[in-house]
Amino acid sequence: MDLKKISYKLTVCKVKNVSDIDMNSEFFFIGKTDEELSLVCKTEDTPKETVERDDGWRGFRIEGVLDFSLIGILSKLSGILAEHKIGIFAVSTYNTDYILVKEENFERALEVLAEEGYMIV
Secondary structure (H helix, E strand, C coil): CEEEECCCCEEEEECCCHHHCCCCCCCEEEEECCCCEEEEEEHHHCCCCCCEEEEEEEEEEECCCCCCCCCCHHHHHHHHHHHCCCCCEEEECCCCEEEEEEHHHHHHHHHHHHHCCCEEC
């Protein structure tokens, strides 16, 4: 299975309103529940006004489109990283899964996954 590195730094934050988010940005995820409005975006695209903000994330995605019948892909990846004491922030889209790790753990995370047979592209 191939894992594709995301080349830019990411921020995870909470915002008050969707209108605070630049919908023309190249890369972002929005999650809205009855309790919060969360945003993952390029650090440079983070809204000026945030409720909370955590910079210093890097990420990678599972290449290709994952069939919904596939089981345990994210669990396996997160388990390998957990064994090496690397915390994650996971985001899933219709097509695939994205895994974010803190910047100081990024290269180590990729090395560990490569040792487990994942191809890093």
